[in-house]
Amino acid sequence: MFEATSLNRRNRQKEGLVRYLFLLMTLLLILPVLIILGVLVAKGGPVLSMDFLFTYPTDGMTAGGIFPALVGTVWLVTVALLFSVPIGVAAAIYLSEYAPDNWLTRLINLAIINLAGVPSIVHALFGLGAFVMFFGFGTSILAASLTLAIMTLPVVIVSTRESLQAVPMAFREACWNMGATRWQTIRHVVLPNSISGILTGVILEVSRTAGETAPIMFTGAAFFLPFLPQGIFDQTMAMSLHLFVVSTQVPGVPEHLPYGVALVLILMVLTMNATSIAFRMYLRNKKKW
Amino acid sequence: MVSAPPPPETSAKIQVQVRDLTIRYGSKVALEKVSLDIREHEIFGIIGPANSGKTSFLRALNRMDQMHSSMKVDGQILFRGKDVHSWRNLYALRSKIGVVFPLPVGLPLSIYDNVALAPRLSGTKNKSDLDEIVERCLQRAALWDEVKDRLDSLGSMLSGGQQQRLTIARALSQDPELLLLDEFSIAVDPVTTMKIEDVLKELKKEITIILVTNLVQQARRLADNTAFFLTGECIEVAKTEDLFTGEVKDPRSRDYVEGRFG
Ligand SMILES: Nc1ncnc2c1ncn2[C@@H]1O[C@H](COP(=O)(O)OP(=O)(O)O)[C@@H](O)[C@H]1O
Ligand SMILES: [Mg+2]
Numbered sequence: 001m002f003e004a005t006s007l008n009r010r011n012r013q014k015e016g017l018v019r020y021l022f023l024l025m026t027l028l029l030i031l032p033v034l035i036i037l038g039v040l041v042a043k044g045g046p047v048l049s050m051d052f053l054f055t056y057p058t059d060g061m062t063a064g065g066i067f068p069a070l071v072g073t074v075w076l077v078t079v080a081l082l083f084s085v086p087i088g089v090a091a092a093i094y095l096s097e098y099a100p101d102n103w104l105t106r107l108i109n110l111a112i113i114n115l116a117g118v119p120s121i122v123h124a125l126f127g128l129g130a131f132v133m134f135f136g137f138g139t140s141i142l143a144a145s146l147t148l149a150i151m152t153l154p155v156v157i158v159s160t161r162e163s164l165q166a167v168p169m170a171f172r173e174a175c176w177n178m179g180a181t182r183w184q185t186i187r188h189v190v191l192p193n194s195i196s197g198i199l200t201g202v203i204l205e206v207s208r209t210a211g212e213t214a215p216i217m218f219t220g221a222a223f224f225l226p227f228l229p230q231g232i233f234d235q236t237m238a239m240s241l242h243l244f245v246v247s248t249q250v251p252g253v254p255e256h257l258p259y260g261v262a263l264v265l266i267l268m269v270l271t272m273n274a275t276s277i278a279f280r281m282y283l284r285n286k287k288k289w
Numbered sequence: 290m291v292s293a294p295p296p297p298e299t300s301a302k303i304q305v306q307v308r309d310l311t312i313r314y315g316s317k318v319a320l321e322k323v324s325l326d327i328r329e330h331e332i333f334g335i336i337g338p339a340n341s342g343k344t345s346f347l348r349a350l351n352r353m354d355q356m357h358s359s360m361k362v363d364g365q366i367l368f369r370g371k372d373v374h375s376w377r378n379l380y381a382l383r384s385k386i387g388v389v390f391p392l393p394v395g396l397p398l399s400i401y402d403n404v405a406l407a408p409r410l411s412g413t414k415n416k417s418d419l420d421e422i423v424e425r426c427l428q429r430a431a432l433w434d435e436v437k438d439r440l441d442s443l444g445s446m447l448s449g450g451q452q453q454r455l456t457i458a459r460a461l462s463q464d465p466e467l468l469l470l471d472e473f474s475i476a477v478d479p480v481t482t483m484k485i486e487d488v489l490k491e492l493k494k495e496i497t498i499i500l501v502t503n504l505v506q507q508a509r510r511l512a513d514n515t516a517f518f519l520t521g522e523c524i525e526v527a528k529t530e531d532l533f534t535g536e537v538k539d540p541r542s543r544d545y546v547e548g549r550f551g
Contacts, residue, residue, distance in 0.1 A: 100358050174394040174456070176356055178407040178463050179384030188406065193397050 040266060044259030052260060061224060061246055062253045066261055071228050072141075072236035073268070076216060077209050079145035079232055080152065085202055087149075088156030095157070096164040097172075097186055116154035120214040123151040127219040142232040144220025151215055152205050159205070163197025164190060196283035203276035207269040213240040223249070239265045301328040304467065304497045305350065309364035312345045314357075319345040322364070323523040325516055332489060332498045334512025334529060336505050336545070341518040343501040347469045350499070351386040352379050368467070384411060387460030391472040393452035395444035396459075400427075400436050403444040403455055407463040422462055429492065430458035431484045450481030457485065461492075468498045474507065486511060505546045509533055517542045 004012075051065055058064035099105040127147025137143040167190050175185040222235040223245055229236040243265060247258040305327040312320040320342035327333045335343050345360075352373055354360040366373045368382070376382040384407065396403050404423045413419060423440070427433040432454040436447070444455050453473055460468060470489075474482040489498060489511055502508050508515050508529060515529040517539075525532070525542040537543045544550050 102358075170390065170392065170394045171396055173353075173356070174388075174390070174396060174459075175406075176353065177351060177383060177386075177388040178410070178459065179380045179382075180407075180410050181380055184410050188410070189396060189398075 037266070040259055040263045043256055044261075044263035047256050047260035048263065053264070056226065057224065057242075060252075061250050062257070066239070066242060066264065068225055068228055069237040069239045069242040069261075070264070072221070073210055073239040075141050075229055075232075075236055076145050076148060076220070076238055077206055079141055080148035080209055081202070081206060083146060083149035084152045084156050084205070088153050089160050089198065091153075092157045092160035092164060093186060096161045097182060097190065112154045112157055116158065118151075120151060120212055123147055124215045124218050126150070127215060132219055137233065139218070139222075139235050140220050140233045141229055141236050142220070144216040144236075144238075145232070147215045147219045148209050148212060151212070152209055155208070156202060156205055159201030160194075160198045163194040163201065166197060167193045196280055200276045200280045203272055203279070207272040207276075210268055210272070211240055211265060213238075213244055217241060239268070301330060303327070304329045304369065305499075306367040306370075307365070308367075310346070310349060310366060311363040312342065312349055312354075313361045313363075314345075315359045318521055320349075320518070320521050320523075323518075325523065325526045327497060327499060328514075329497055330493055330495075331513040332493050332500055332511050334508035334515035335499065335501045335518060336503075336508050336515060337518035337524075338520075338545075338550070339503075340520065342521045343518055344471055346518070347388070347471055347499065347501060349373075350467075350469060351383045351388065352376070355379060384463050385466050387463050387465035387468045389453070389456050389460055389468070389470045389473050391475045393449055393456050393476060395447055395452040395455050397443065397445045399441050400444045400447070400455065401440040404458050404462045407459065411463075426458040426461040427455075429461055429488065430454045431488050432458055450477045453477050453481065454485065454488075457488065466496055468492065468496055469501075470498065471501045472503050474502070474504065482507075505548075509546075517545060519545070 053065060053070060054067050055065035056067055095105065095109065099108075124147065127143060127150070131137045131143035131146050132139055135143075137146075171189050171193070172185050175189055176182075180188070216238055220235055221238040221241040223237075223241075225235060225237050239261065243258060243261045246253050246261060303326050307326070308324050310320060310323040311318065323342075323346065335346065337343055348354060348357070348360065349362045350366060350368070350373065354362045362374075368386075373382060396406065398406065401423055404426050405419045408419060408422050413422070424433060424437075427436065432451060435451060436442075436455075444452065447455060453476065457473075473485065477485070486507070489500070492498060500508065500512055509532075512529045514526065515532055516526045517524045517532065519541065524539050525537060527537065527542075528535070531537065532542055532546050541550075
C-alpha cells in the first residue's frame with residue numbers, strides 16, 4: 001500500500017506554514033490601507049455633503065466647500081491626459097511594434113525607465129523653467145498639465161508597451177504572413193487585444209496624476225481663487241494643493257476640514273481605480289485566447 | 290556541398306527556383322548553399338531533424354527575414370521567375386503565399402473574421418463575397434460542417450485540430466498560389482491529420498504546396514519530390530519514392546527515412 005514518507009509529511013507541513021506566512025504578509029499590506037480609509041471616513045465623513053463639494057471656501061479657507069479645487073483637479077488631469085495618452089501610446093506602439101532591436105532602442109528604453117524614477121519635485125522645477133518661463137505659458141493650467149504629462153509619460157509608455165507585448169507574437173506572424181502590413185496587424189489584431197490593458201494603465205495613471213502636488217505647485221496651482229478657471233491659460237486651485245494648504249498653511253482650520261478634503265481626494269482616486277478594475281474584469285470575461 | 294536540383298522529369302513549369310540560398314542569424318549559419326526546384330502543382334516535401342533549417346527556408350520564401358532583424362538571406366529565390374528580393378511590394382508577395390505553422394494560430398477573432406481577414410485586408414468589402422469566400426475556404430479545409438452553425442464564436446476557442454484547419458482555411462482565403470506548411474501535424478490528432486492530408490491531395494490540383502514535416506511517412510504519403518535537410522545542408526533532393534526504395538546519393542538520407550539516425 002501507499003504510505004506517506006516522513007519527507008512527504010515534512011513537505012506538507014512546510015507547505016502549510018509557507019502558505020500562512022504569505023497570507024500574513026498580504027494581510028499586513030492591506031492593514032495600512034484599511035486604517036487610512038477608516039481614519040479618513042471617521043474624521044472627514046461628517047463634513048461630506050453636497051454643499052461641501054459644490055461651494056467655495058469661505059472665511060479664509062477655514063470653512064465652506066472645495067468646489068474650485070475639485071473643478072481645478074479635473075481640468076489639470078484632463079489636459080494632462082490629452083497630451084500624455086496620445087504621445088505615450090504612440091511611442092509605446094513604436095517601441096513595441098516597429099523599433100528594431102538595436103542599441104538606440106535599448107538606450108531609449110533605459111531612458112524611459114529612468115525617467116519614471118525622477119522625483120516629482122524635479123519635474124516641478126523643469127516645468128517651471130520650461131513651460132512657465134521659457135515657453136511663456138506663465139503659471140497656468142497648460143504649464144501645470146504639461147508638467148504632469150511629462151511626469152506620467154514614462155509610466156503610460158511602460159504600461160502600454162507591456163499590454164502590447166502580452167499579445168502573442170504568433171498572432172502578429174500569422175497576420176504578416178497573409179500579407180498584412182505592420183499597421184494592419186496592429187489595428188486588427190494587436191490593439192483590439194491589448195486595449196483593456198492599455199486603458200487600465202491609463203486610468204491608474206489618472207488617479208496618480210490627481211494626487212500629485214509638487215509638479216503643479218510652481219507651475220499652475222493657486223492657494224486660493226475666488227473663481228473657476230475659464231481656459232488653459234488661467235491658474236486654478238487643485239485638490240492636492242488645497243489639502244496641503246488647509247493642513248499646514250492656514251491658521252484656525254477646524255480639524256475635520258483637511259480630513260474631508262483628503263477623503264474626497266481618496267474617493268476620487270478609488271472611484272477611478274474601481275472603474276479600471278471593473279473595466280478590466282469586464283474585458284477579461286471576454287478574454288479571447 | 291551543393292546538391293544539384295534533380296533533372297526535370299515532367300513538363301510541369303517550375304514555380305519556385307532556389308539557387309545558392311544561404312541563411313544566417315547574426316553570424317550563425319542556419320542554411321547553406323541550397324539549390325532546388327519546386328514545380329507547379331506538386332507537393333514538395335522537406336524532411337530533416339530539428340534545427341536543420343527547414344523553418345528558415347520557408348521564412349526566406351515569403352521574405353519574413355524582413356521581420357526578424359538578425360536574419361540575413363543570400364542567394365536567389367525565384368518565385369514565378371522573379372526573385373523575391375526584387376519584389377517591391379512584399380505585402381503582395383506574401384498574400385500570394387499561404388503559411389501554416391506548427392502550432393495552430395486561431396486569431397482571437399470570430400471564426401468568420403479569421404477567414405475573412407485576408408480578403409478584407411486586400412480590399413474585399415462586399416458581405417456576400419465574403420460569405421462566399423468564408424464558406425468555400427472552410428469547406429476546402431474540411432471544417433465547414435463542424436463550425437457552420439457557430440461562425441460567430443471565437444476561432445481561438447476551437448480545439449487544436451480544428452484551429453489548425455481554421456489556419457489552413459485562413460491561408461486559403463488569401464487565394465494563394467503557394468502554400469507553405471510547417472510541421473502542421475505536431476499539435477493535431479491523427480484523425481485530423483488524415484483529414485488535412487486528404488485536403489492537401491485535393492488542393493495540389495490547384496496550387497503548389499511545400500510540406501515541411503517531421504514525419505517521414507507523411508512525406509511518403511503526400512510528397513512528389515522530397516528534400517532532406519540536415520544541420521543547415523540540403524543533403525538530397527529526390528523523387529520521394531526514391532528516398533525510401535530507390536537510389537540515394539547520400540547514405541544518410543536512407544538512414545534518416547528508415548529511422549536509423551543519430
Ligand atoms: N529567429 C532566430 N534567431 C536566431 N536563430 C534562429 C532563429 N530561428 C532559427 N534559428 C536557428 O537556425 C537554425 C535552423 O532553425 P530552423 O530553421 O528553425 O530549423 P528547423 O525548422 O529545421 O527545426 C537553428 O540552429 C536555430 O537555432
Ligand atoms: Mg521548424
